[in-house]
Amino acid sequence: MLLPHRMYQLSEKAVTLEWEPRIDPEISVQVRRLKRQIEEEPFPGLEELVPAYASLTLFYNPILIRKYYPNLSAAHWVERWLEQKIKDLSNQTTLSAVRLIEIPVLYGGEYGPDLEEVATLCGVSTHEVIQLHSQAVYQVYMLGFVPGFAYMGGLNERLHTPRKTTPRAQVPAGSVGIAGAQTGIYPMTIPGGWQIIGRTSRPLFDIEQNPPALLQAGDKITFIPVTSF
Numbered sequence: 001m002l003l004p005h006r007m008y009q010l011s012e013k014a015v016t017l018e019w020e021p022r023i024d025p026e027i028s029v030q031v032r033r034l035k036r037q038i039e040e041e042p043f044p045g046l047e048e049l050v051p052a053y054a055s056l057t058l059f060y061n062p063i064l065i066r067k068y069y070p071n072l073s074a075a076h077w078v079e080r081w082l083e084q085k086i087k088d089l090s091n092q093t094t095l096s097a098v099r100l101i102e103i104p105v106l107y108g109g110e111y112g113p114d115l116e117e118v119a120t121l122c123g124v125s126t127h128e129v130i131q132l133h134s135q136a137v138y139q140v141y142m143l144g145f146v147p148g149f150a151y152m153g154g155l156n157e158r159l160h161t162p163r164k165t166t167p168r169a170q171v172p173a174g175s176v177g178i179a180g181a182q183t184g185i186y187p188m189t190i191p192g193g194w195q196i197i198g199r200t201s202r203p204l205f206d207i208e209q210n211p212p213a214l215l216q217a218g219d220k221i222t223f224i225p226v227t228s229f
Contacts, residue, residue, distance in 0.1 A: 002030055002086055007079060010057060013047075015078050017086075019054040023153040023181060027054050028141050032218055034089055043081055044068050051217055052142045053151070058082065099219045103185065103200050104226045105134070105176050111199035118161050118178060118195050129197060130225055132156045138183060138221040148187035148205030148213035152221055155183050167193030174200045176223065187213070201229040 003026065005019045017034070019027045031051045038049060038058070045064035050057040062074030069077050107130045108115040119126045138152040145151075155178065163179045168191060171177075175186040177194030186192060187204035204214050215221065 002034075002089060003027060007082065009075050009079075012075065013062060014057055014059045015075065015082065016055055016057045017082065021054050023053055023141065025139060025153075028139065028217070030089075031056050034085065037089060038085060043078075045074075052144070053153075099216075100137075101215065101219055101221050103176075103202055103221060103223050105198040105200050105223045106226050106229060107133075107176075107198035112176070112197040114164070114177075114195040115197045118159065118197055121161050122159055124158065129159060132159050133178075133183070133197065134223045134225050136222075138223075140215050140217055140219040140221060142217055143213060143215070146188060146190055148215070150184060150204075150213070150215035150219075150221075152183050153181065155181055157181075161195050163193040164195060167191055168196075171196060172199065174202070174204065176200060185215075198223075 003019055005017055007015065007017050010016045019030065031054070035049050035051050035056055038046070045061040045068070046058060047061055048059040050059070058078065060074065060078055065074040065077055108126060115126050115129060119129045122129065124132070133156070136154050136156055138154040140150045141153050142151050143149060159178060160181050161178045170189055171186050171192040173186060173188045175196045176198040177184055177186065177192070177196045179194040184194065185200060185204055202214070205212055
């Protein structure tokens with residue numbers, strides 16, 4: 001049975017199912033379980049499923065739905081279909097095996113220009129920042145912002161740090177950052193406002209691979225401190 005949630009039309013081509021807006025492993029499991037169940041039995045006209053921390057959005061083709069189901073509006077039909085899926089949702093729905101992925105990180109210096117600032121804001125030493133950050137096991141909750149950018153929960157509360165007041169025009173690919181209660185890795189060189197504490201040499205996004213993004217929702221991540229690339 002799903003935790004408390006609400007359903008609403010995001011547009012004439014999309015419906016969103018939303019749980020309580022928080023970072024919660026149990027909610028994440030329900031998002032991924034429902035996504036998997038829908039993927040296994042999609043309806044005609046379903047175009048894309050977009051999971052987030054506490055929501056799942058279904059994008060669909062209303063013209064195709066009306067072709068198959070002319071007696072209801074597309075939006076009404078999708079809502080009724082999704083309500084039935086929620087009723088049918090079983091805890092036995094198979095999820096992909098959880099992957100544990102190690103990410104080597106060179107902390108500080110030119111690769112982690114905000115390490116000292118994070119240490120100051122958190123009232124700890126730079127060594128403690130590295131230790132606290134690398135000792136945790138993180139969960140990838142969602143991909144967003146740019147292709148391959150994984151939002152991870154599990155950051156030690158002592159390292160919760162606000163975004164930078166002024167974002168950088170360019171953050172190098174592989175940069176490991178902190179923003180609030182999250183940590184993440186920039187998969188490509190782009191502007192960004194996260195506090196950068198290190199960098200990895202491991203590629204996070206490759207269009208030639210399938211899937212292109214190394215990290216996927218549900219993955220477990222550990223960061224391994226290294227002294228050189």
